[in-house]
Amino acid sequence: MALARQARRNGTKAAIREGNEKAILAAAEEVFADYGLAGATTSRIAVAAGIPKANLHYYFPTKEALYRRVIEDIFNIWLEAAASFDDCDDPVEALTQYIHIKMDISRTHPKGSKVWANEIIQRAPMIQDYLETTLREWTASRIAVIEKWIAEGRIAPIEPRYLLYMIWATTQHYADFGHQISTLNGDRDLSEAQFAKAKETVTQIILRGIGAIP
């Protein structure tokens, strides 16, 4: 909203386009997270973005196209977070960093995570191709890394894929189920200190659980 107006004042076509797309994407992320794909209305997204509905359809022809962009964005953020697996060879360091980054993303991008979760729950009607290509390759390569750690005796011989699922589930839970967590915290979001403690608890249980630390 503010973005769109500023861009409009700003002037150049390129800036207008960039500003409006950014405003629409931010609004869409929020509305899709709160209402789901079917429940979200383009009118509501437009209001949240501070533009008329017809203008939204000028930038994104269909609701589905907009939805897909929102999902692609969060997926790419997660992919980048996975660099920690490549950056270092030590399981303790690599996993600690990966878990911490994923927890941080749950804190900074809870809405995107929710949109993703919703899509998977509904059997990925829009992004099945992503699962079958990018995600499949990514997972296979990380499982190979974990298997190497096991072969070297650096962690206990657990089944790598179920460890990955555990990390995904646990970290994303703080975004997707954030409302439940807040409710159980006396209707407040976790404080910085509480969240740090959660991060530490999660990391410790997993690292100790796979025998990477005593």
Add this chain to the structure above:
Amino acid sequence: MALARQARRNGTKAAIREGNEKAILAAAEEVFADYGLAGATTSRIAVAAGIPKANLHYYFPTKEALYRRVIEDIFNIWLEAAASFDDCDDPVEALTQYIHIKMDISRTHPKGSKVWANEIIQRAPMIQDYLETTLREWTASRIAVIEKWIAEGRIAPIEPRYLLYMIWATTQHYADFGHQISTLNGDRDLSEAQFAKAKETVTQIILRGIGAIP
């Protein structure tokens, strides 16, 4: 569908009502899981239940009333699963049983779990009262049990609530993200053997992670 028709043949009013309600609830669970509250249509639910839409509204006046029943049902199933905490005083035995039961529910009731997840993601617009009463009390009492285990030195001094969240997240992941897991398993559901291995992996990592087993 079959149920409703059989009940209709069967005859008695009570049987008709029971059969139809059961058919509607089963259909609703499936459609709500696949499309979300907003995306689910009463017409689609009616077709899945094998009855005309008007008849569905005879049993459940509004879509929201039906939705609420579906959520109450899965919530009650989870509550009963929690008995393992009371049944025994040993952390290894209690947690093993709790994790196993929750994993089994993810396998037997994935649709209900998805409906619940969807509701929480969207900030519980329909069942906030449940979170603030039943779930809050339940959580407090289990945290007390875990704290006792810590005080007795039977498990490591981790933060109990984050352990609970970890168990919830990990076990429910096998229901809510079941489609992703299947896709990463070559487009097949986990076999019985694979699921058993997942159960074992999850249980071991958590128990070892909290220092309950070496």
Add this chain to the structure above:
DNA sequence: AAAAATATTGACCAATCGGTCAGGTTCGTT
């Protein structure tokens, strides 16, 4: 400065939705 390209918007539309209702059928009770 004028023509071309891009951006903006109110008004509009066909399709779909949740829910109603009148009139009919079946079942339980006496």
Add this chain to the structure above:
DNA sequence: AACGAACCTGACCGATTGGTCAATATTTTT
């Protein structure tokens, strides 16, 4: 058998939705 209660359903309706379009405004190019 006959009466009331419970069950069933096709037809219907107001409200909302995603998307279109013609007209207008602004920026860029010539």
